[in-house]
Amino acid sequence: MTVSQDAAVQETITPDGRTIGGVLMEMRNITLRFGGVVAIEDISFDIRQGEIRAIIGPNGAGKSSMLNVINGFYHPQDGEVWYKGAIRGPMRPHQIAAQGIARTFQNIALFHGMSTLDNIMTGRLTHMKTGMLSQSVWFGR
Numbered sequence: 001m002t003v004s005q006d007a008a009v010q011e012t013i014t015p016d017g018r019t020i021g022g023v024l025m026e027m028r029n030i031t032l033r034f035g036g037v038v039a040i041e042d043i044s045f046d047i048r049q050g051e052i053r054a055i056i057g058p059n060g061a062g063k064s065s066m067l068n069v070i071n072g073f074y075h076p077q078d079g080e081v082w083y084k085g086a087i088r089g090p091m092r093p094h095q096i097a098a099q100g101i102a103r104t105f106q107n108i109a110l111f112h113g114m115s116t117l118d119n120i121m122t123g124r125l126t127h128m129k130t131g132m133l134s135q136s137v138w139f140g141r
Helices: 005-009 063-070 093-098 116-123 132-136
Strands: 023-034 037-048 078-083
Antiparallel strands (some): 023 078
């Protein structure tokens, strides 16, 4: 199964003028279990370029679990995650973040003893073209 060529190139213009592009990510028949507890069962959906999606539901419905499947923190027992037309196999978190897939958490964990700027710069490391050493030398304005 791959993203069809029609779906990959199809664009839609929304009433407010935004462009929704082709399929970037496909979640196909995702099932996630923790022991005997089924957190997600047979869920499928697409995410298109420029599209804004929401996952809603009551506590315990599997919303956070689905986000963790999307960002690669959890691996489903059944189903497939496709990204840009190819199946996404197991990857390390930094590899997934380098593709632009990430999430934030409700309980923010800051690095204690660091300034706000230092915390932000640490979070941006995967998007910078320089190394940690050159980024640590900052002269400010």
